[in-house]
Amino acid sequence: MARTSLLSTAAERVHVESKHIARKLTGAVAGGLGVTPDYERGRVPCALCRAGEDTTLAAGDSVTAALRNYEGHTWEPVAVYCRSHGVDRVEDAMDILAEEQVVVAATLEATGYLDPLSGYHPNALSFGGVELLDYSPVADGY
Numbered sequence: 361m362a363r364t365s366l367l368s369t370a371a372e373r374v375h376v377e378s379k380h381i382a383r384k385l386t387g388a389v390a391g392g393l394g395v396t397p398d399y400e401r402g403r404v405p406c407a408l409c410r411a412g413e414d415t416t417l418a419a420g421d422s423v424t425a426a427l428r429n430y431e432g433h434t435w436e437p438v439a440v441y442c443r444s445h446g447v448d449r450v451e452d453a454m455d456i457l458a459e460e461q462v463v464v465a466a467t468l469e470a471t472g473y474l475d476p477l478s479g480y481h482p483n484a485l486s487f488g489g490v491e492l493l494d495y496s497p498v499a500d501g502y
């Protein structure tokens with residue numbers, strides 16, 4: 361019985377942690393370290409679709425996104441994927457590092473973004489309805 365309750369406590373902790381991360385990433389702008397969005401047109405490229413084809417993602421599209429907690433203080437998108445590529449694990453998207461890394465499912469939303477350097481981008485996309493698909497804790501990178 362003691363063993364069972366220990367396990368459920370650990371599962372509960374992971375559950376709470378993923379809720380926390382999902383909440384933190386909801387509304388995060390879909391651009392950064394590894395993702396170069398087209399703020400003017402309100403588009404984000406899929407990291408695996410071929411350039412040249414009009415395969416960019418727009419508001420309302422369901423996506424998966426890989427993010428890393430860069431140096432432990434800011435979540436940076438590494439890549440955004442359209443659903444047809446089926447990237448849903450951290451190791452499918454990037455090397456495992458000694459940082460928190462996640463893959464999330466989200467819906468792109470046009471919420472606008474105030475860039476401290478280049479001003480306000482009304483068509484910029486952010487992540488809505490974020491759901492954690494995979495999580496790699498810091499310890500996995502050692």
Ligand SMILES: [Zn+2]
Nearest residue numbers: 406408409442
């Ligand atoms: Zn794609």
